[in-house]
Amino acid sequence: MKTDSRFARFAVAVAMMMLSCSAYAQQWYHVELVVFERFSGANTEHWPMMGQIRNGTVSPQMANNYIQPAAVDSLAGVAQRLKNASNYRVHFHKAWQQPMLSKASAKGVQVSSANNLVEGQIKLYRVNYLHADIDLWFKENGAEVSNWSTASPDGVELGGPRNPHLAQIRRIKKNELIYFDHPRLAAILQISPVAAPAAAVSKSPESYSLPDTANSDAAQ
Template identity: 40%
Template sequence: MITLRHALAIATALITFAGPAYAQQWYQVEVVVFEQLNANTDEAWPTMPVGNTTDLTPRSATNRIQPAQRGELSGIAERLRNSAGYRVLSHEAWQQSALGRNASQPVQIEGERLTGKIHIYKSAYLHSVLDLWLTSGSTTFEAQQYPNLNESRRIRSQELHYFDHPRFGAILQLKPIATPDNVLNAMQGGESYSLPD
């Protein structure tokens, strides 16, 4: 017969050995990055570093971000597309667990006139680090000066977060979700990213 003490010991062991993918809260991450077309400014921009060709997105079958045509921010992206003053550069979505700063990996964001990364992690609170560059659209990146949106902040899930720059901006949202089935089915590997359904 299983006593309460045995049941608690079994439950503790299951939680302890379940692994980081099971112990962490998962989030649906969605971002819209847009250019402000009427932004005339005489500001000097930083020089974009060259030679940083590292693939920042973790390698696995389920880690790729995808265009978010049906996401929570689709209405916002559509309004920006229909406005004469803005151009949507990227509208992406992915799922990831809330890992610590050193354990989580940045996600590469690419577009015709956009390159950079978004890093979501959790310490005591959720945090986001955006490092996005508005480029000329050329496929060869030379050491030139480009507008850079580089901002780190504490964020909350289920809220819209606006990142502002004189030339472009980003709207980010995280929503808590259940651990994806493909992660639950993967017994090993520490998978921390997934595609939305």
């Protein structure tokens, strides 16, 4: 009888674990990002010296356990209004789906415009709250240095190009429009909960439910 009781408890524990993992696998989010240029009279000398670009390890077009492609949806109207305005120019507008992992497990998503002017990454991760870490360069005055003979030990050319750099970390919440402000290059982000794609079943899923409210922090 004791053996049967132990087996029953074990079977219940395994079943609960499987149900828990199944629930975790459903906690994916639709992510949509618009990156656009703001026409301003800011002097080039105000921009930082351009160093090595932080590129993402996955892209919106990939399909795996970390990311799945998705059609643009929630920010389509926002992007169109920006395109219609004379003082803005949209360089990047894409959407994808991904789970929200811890900071150590999260992967940066590559952000590259078709005209090669915008390059960098955005990383979404959780530390109590969900955070978005965006790091983009607007290469209007040239790309980063690749010739090490004319560069410093850190790979930055002395007297090299200065370009607008959008680098911010924000604490966000679901369905909220997040605006990354910058005099020259700005971005709008929105994430919404969705069911886990059937094609993406993580072997070691992590779960995180976004809070109903959260304050926004910015860090350069």
